[in-house]
Amino acid sequence: MAIMTEAPAERVAELNSAMQSSTATRTCCPFCGVGCGVIAIPAGKAEISISGDPAHPANYGQLCRKGLALGDTLGLSARLLHPMRRAEDGQFARVSWDSALDDVVNGFASIIDRHGPDAVAFYLSGQLLTEDYYVANKLMKGFIGSANVDTNSRLCMASAVAGHKRAFGADTVPGCYEDFDLAELVVLVGSNAAWCHPVLYQRIRARKSTNAKLVIVDPRRTATADGADLFLPIAPGTDQALFSGLLVHLALHDVLDTDYIARHTTGFDAVLADAKKSVPTIEATAQATGLARRDVAAFFALFAATPRVVTAFSQGVNQSGQGTDKVNAILNCHLATGRIGKPGAAPFSLTGQTNAMGGREVGGLANMLAAHMGFESENIERVQRFWRAPRMAVREGLKAVQMLQAVASGQIKALWIAGSNPAASLPEADRIREALRKLELLVISDNNQSTDTITSGAHILLPALAWGEKSGSVTNSERVISRQRAFLKAPGETRPDWGIFAEFGRRMGFDGFDYASAAEVFREHAHLSCFENNGKRDFDIGALADLSDAGYDTLAPTQWPARADETSGSRRFFAQGGFFTPDRKARFILPAPALGLCVSEAFPLRLNTGRSRDQWHTMTRTGLSARLARDVAEPVMDVCPEDGVDAGLVDGGFARVTTACGSCILRVRMTDRQTRGHLFVPIHWTDETASDARVGALVATWLDPVSGQPDLKTTPAKIKPVTFALQGLLLARAARYYVSRSLVDACGGRARGRLSSRGGRGFDCLA
Numbered sequence: 136m137a138i139m140t141e142a143p144a145e146r147v148a149e150l151n152s153a154m155q156s157s158t159a160t161r162t163c164c165p166f167c168g169v170g171c172g173v174i175a176i177p178a179g180k181a182e183i184s185i186s187g188d189p190a191h192p193a194n195y196g197q198l199c200r201k202g203l204a205l206g207d208t209l210g211l212s213a214r215l216l217h218p219m220r221r222a223e224d225g226q227f228a229r230v231s232w233d234s235a236l237d238d239v240v241n242g243f244a245s246i247i248d249r250h251g252p253d254a255v256a257f258y259l260s261g262q263l264l265t266e267d268y269y270v271a272n273k274l275m276k277g278f279i280g281s282a283n284v285d286t287n288s289r290l291c292m293a294s295a296v297a298g299h300k301r302a303f304g305a306d307t308v309p310g311c312y313e314d315f316d317l318a319e320l321v322v323l324v325g326s327n328a329a330w331c332h333p334v335l336y337q338r339i340r341a342r343k344s345t346n347a348k349l350v351i352v353d354p355r356r357t358a359t360a361d362g363a364d365l366f367l368p369i370a371p372g373t374d375q376a377l378f379s380g381l382l383v384h385l386a387l388h389d390v391l392d393t394d395y396i397a398r399h400t401t402g403f404d405a406v407l408a409d410a411k412k413s414v415p416t417i418e419a420t421a422q423a424t425g426l427a428r429r430d431v432a433a434f435f436a437l438f439a440a441t442p443r444v445v446t447a448f449s450q451g452v453n454q455s456g457q458g459t460d461k462v463n464a465i466l467n468c469h470l471a472t473g474r475i476g477k478p479g480a481a482p483f484s485l486t487g488q489t490n491a492m493g494g495r496e497v498g499g500l501a502n503m504l505a506a507h508m509g510f511e512s513e514n515i516e517r518v519q520r521f522w523r524a525p526r527m528a529v530r531e532g533l534k535a536v537q538m539l540q541a542v543a544s545g546q547i548k549a550l551w552i553a554g555s556n557p558a559a560s561l562p563e564a565d566r567i568r569e570a571l572r573k574l575e576l577l578v579i580s581d582n583n584q585s586t587d588t589i590t591s592g593a594h595i596l597l598p599a600l601a602w603g604e605k606s607g608s609v610t611n612s613e614r615v616i617s618r619q620r621a622f623l624k625a626p627g628e629t630r631p632d633w634g635i636f637a638e639f640g641r642r643m644g645f646d647g648f649d650y651a652s653a654a655e656v657f658r659e660h661a662h663l664s665c666f667e668n669n670g671k672r673d674f675d676i677g678a679l680a681d682l683s684d685a686g687y688d689t690l691a692p693t694q695w696p697a698r699a700d701e702t703s704g705s706r707r708f709f710a711q712g713g714f715f716t717p718d719r720k721a722r723f724i725l726p727a728p729a730l731g732l733c734v735s736e737a738f739p740l741r742l743n744t745g746r747s748r749d750q751w752h753t754m755t756r757t758g759l760s761a762r763l764a765r766d767v768a769e770p771v772m773d774v775c776p777e778d779g780v781d782a783g784l785v786d787g788g789f790a791r792v793t794t795a796c797g798s799c800i801l802r803v804r805m806t807d808r809q810t811r812g813h814l815f816v817p818i819h820w821t822d823e824t825a826s827d828a829r830v831g832a833l834v835a836t837w838l839d840p841v842s843g844q845p846d847l848k849t850t851p852a853k854i855k856p857v858t859f860a861l862q863g864l865l866l867a868r869a870a871r872y873y874v875s876r877s878l879v880d881a882c883g884g885r886a887r888g889r890l891s892s893r894g895g896r897g898f899d900c901l902a
């Protein structure tokens with residue numbers, strides 16, 4: 136796939152013409168943080184033609200397989216179309232919106248009366264639109280009076296946020312995608328971008344074809360590593376040692392930008408002194424990271440010699456018990472060389488979800504207040520005045536895992552989950568299910584009739600609009616705000632998430648929730664971003680604060696900052712300092728030494744979780760596409776041949792993977808992409824799509840102490856073979872993908888376990 140640095144003029148003209156003359160709609164892909172522009176055109180027979188938007192700056196017309204398959208995911212067979220209430224027999228029955236919302240309002244009000252505002256919580260999603268996030272955040276932090284609103288984005292980029300805030304004083308991504316086009320060296324750390332950010336990866340490949348160098352730092356030899364000039368198979372959890380060693384090397388070889396350090400930063404000497412003690416040489420760095428000396432030397436020499444360098448990092452850095460320190464070790468190297476905010480030079484956080492950034496902008500994280508403001512007293516007072524809020528939260532709320540721990544302990548008694556599936560995706564997912572069942576009130580607004588979370592004791596289900604039906608905005612990894620637009624009618628009784636939260640607010644008796652449209656919510660959000668800002672805060676979209684409804688409808692992709700008083704601002708931050716700390720200087724941060732969950736005789740391997748190329752999260756959407764199931768059709772585990780043979784496994788057979796938290800059965804893939812001692816398991820399968828394959832149940836709880844982000848990469852584990860006498864494959868036309876591996880009585884051949892009751896696409900019948 137070739138990446139265009141600019142869209143071919145004839146293609147733009149052709150599609151612009153289609154946009155004007157037909158019902159074609161410009162929108163944005165709902166999956167990853169690249170944020171590709173999409174054009175959707177009705178193609179007859181209830182089909183939608185999907186193509187990349189050649190005018191969108193994130194993708195210039197390109198789409199990856201997931202984006203191209205979006206048309207497959209629009210069916211209604213698995214959709215939640217009406218409000219539902221769970222009856223005493225455990226079955227859900229349809230109720231009216233009035234009745235469902237009465238239950239939600241009465242339940243929340245009663246619990247707040249009896250136990251206070253911290254007894255309730257919202258758990259949101261990076262799949263929500265910015266407008267959805269904004270209304271939910273305002274409700275909880277300004278009117279209910281608690282900051283217990285967090286999001287599944289906590290699982291993907293909270294450590295990047297925390298690292299940015301520690302170093303820059305704000306959660307600012309300094310660079311933009313154009314930097315990948317201009318860099319002479321791209322370093323990808325803990326990022327399988329070829330699969331997880333495919334269109335941006337192709338842009339990197341295009342740059343590499345012009346002689347730029349690509350270095351991959353990853354414990355796993357991923358598809359991304361295949362295209363690298365240098366692959367560093369680093370020991371898990373030791374990234375901070377690599378970048379501290381790099382800092383020492385840069386100092387020894389006079390590559391530092393001493394003027395930048397002196398004028399725009401503080402804390403450099405102490406951080407360098409500490410790095411010199413822990414990783415003083417290339418040899419020491421190699422020893423600390425498990426890398427070959429020659430590879431470390433080659434990387435250090437390349438980085439030192441290349442001013443135009445982008446270091447991009449993703450889940451392999453963030454999903455770590457020390458993710459924030461890893462982020463800061465990377466930022467330290469860019470600050471020390473002044474390689475920040477300049478064309479082709481920046482540290483770059485690749486966000487996982489389409490609107491992880493938008494959620495951060497409104498304050499969708501429990502430790503952020505709103506519009507990139509934290510819980511400092513002046514910010515609390517400012518936001519309270521802006522919202523005319525009667526009951527402001529005055530301290531940070533509970534972060535995702537802590538929130539569910541508070542549910543388990545009984546501290547939180549009512550939880551509203553919007554567009555997320557924490558019973559499958561949080562660590563110790565079986566314990567999460569148990570915790571959810573204890574709630575007095577579990578409200579779920581979602582697109583789906585059934586998820587692992589819904590079947591964990593939900594009381595009320597509220598049907599929300601899905602992609603293609605909803606309208607609002609999202610922000611991608613390079614701070615570009617794009618419109619997601621509706622091109623389908625709202626099915627059944629579905630409503631926009633922002634509208635559901637606003638109606639809840641009105642019924643709770645709160646003023647300030649009379650929004651008539653997503654545009655009105657967006658304008659308020661934009662006004663807050665510039666309210667008493669005056670350049671003190673990075674997030675400012677004041678130029679969009681007075682958009683008309685028509686202007687909102689036609690809003691082209693817009694990068695922030697978009698200040699009202701600037702006609703053309705810089706696309707980048709910090710080339711000339713101007714950080715958002717009190718003294719406007721960046722902070723060098725001392726990373727702690729690498730730790731790690733210990734393997735043992737009982738659990739001698741390390742379990743790493745991640746994504747498959749063609750699936751997204753818990754497959755609630757991509758599971759509807761048959762073509763996306765072709766790559767990996769069932770739950771699998773990757774293991775190196777030596778470990779596999781030692782454990783008695785056979786390639787293509789089955790293994791039971793067990794940790795201290797749970798176990799499941801997975802198909803074995805022996806591959807030399809895995810290093811000895813490490814397993815890799817894709818995260819996607821749940822009880823809704825497979826039997827006995829809940830990977831979240833395997834993952835131990837180890838939280839980064841700064842960001843609260845869980846480590847999803849290093850759980851101690853063991854494997855053993857599972858041998859079956861019989862396997863079968865059933866192919867059927869069905870609404871939903873399902874893999875069942877049920878035990879069958881070897882003598883009589885009768886099924887003892889459950890085969891698919893969901894009309895599965897295929898199953899293995901095991902005896």
Ligand code: SF4
Nearest residue numbers: 164166167171199202
């Ligand atoms: S790269 Fe990401 S945003 Fe672009 S089409 Fe693929 S999944 Fe969608």
